[in-house]
């Protein structure tokens with residue numbers, strides 16, 4: 368078992384989502400390699416955690432890593448929004464650490480990274496749905512440009528979409544490397560020399576589309592809220608600004624309707640020290656709410 372992901376905002380999640388009573392039940396809705404769950408199990412003996420992940424492969428790592436905790440941890444493969452839909456009023460706390468793990472970029476072999484020439488798949492659940500290569504092959508130019516702009520605010524969405532549609536007339540774009548080259552050639556030279564690789568946003572937008580990240584976000588939040596007990600707490604960590612904006616708006620609307628209260632008044636970010644130690648934590652935003660009422664009253 369090799370652990371490659373460093374969990375973000377661990378101290379902060381322990382503070383905001385730590386148990387307030389004995390024998391609490393927590394759901395780690397996106398357990399990944401189990402970094403957050405391990406921290407909770409070590410720091411709070413007596414807590415029980417149900418861990419969920421859409422990716423069967425990464426769940427195997429969590430299983431080995433957390434084996435020593437025996438019955439205190441239970442694992443489920445599947446989408447968290449589906450899992451929560453079937454469990455009303457069940458959990459004292461829920462953590463959602465959204466997006467993908469370092470494992471996906473570096474070890475999955477599924478084309479999440481523009482710097483690795485792997486098959487262009489990007490599915491978390493490889494057993495269903497369209498791969499990134501399918502989307503790149505099928506989407507009309509205008510829809511592809513919209514996807515890049517709407518999911519990742521890619522300013523050269525039209526140029527990239529045009530170049531992709533042109534390139535695919537010569538054959539299916541099957542690899543991450545091939546797509547990264549097309550994007551690199553499509554954008555202006557200054558963009559090529561910028562701090563971010565020019566294909567960063569294209570790859571982010573595709574990954575979000577393949578896994579329905581924005582489309583499924585409202586049901587993930589709604590179902591997680593319903594799966595909480597009254598006074599239960601939900602912590603949500605976002606890495607993309609669009610995701611964070613949607614989470615903030617969802618919480619704000621329900622707060623106005625007195626269905627929940629904000630535990631964190633604004634998003635909690637990583638400390639300077641954490642960003643130095645673990646640079647991907649730079650874009651992490653944690654928001655925590657507490658449920659006030661059951662659904663009948665909502």
Ligand SMILES: C[S@@+](CC[C@H](N)C(=O)[O-])C[C@H]1O[C@@H](n2cnc3c(N)ncnc32)[C@H](O)[C@@H]1O
Nearest residue numbers: 374397399400401402403420421422446447464
């Ligand atoms: C950022 S990683 C979580 C890292 C984890 N907290 C740790 O400490 O190792 C996000 C994980 O959530 C999974 N995932 C993303 N969206 C999901 C969803 N809607 N339902 C279930 N799993 C999801 C991904 O497969 C990935 O393993």
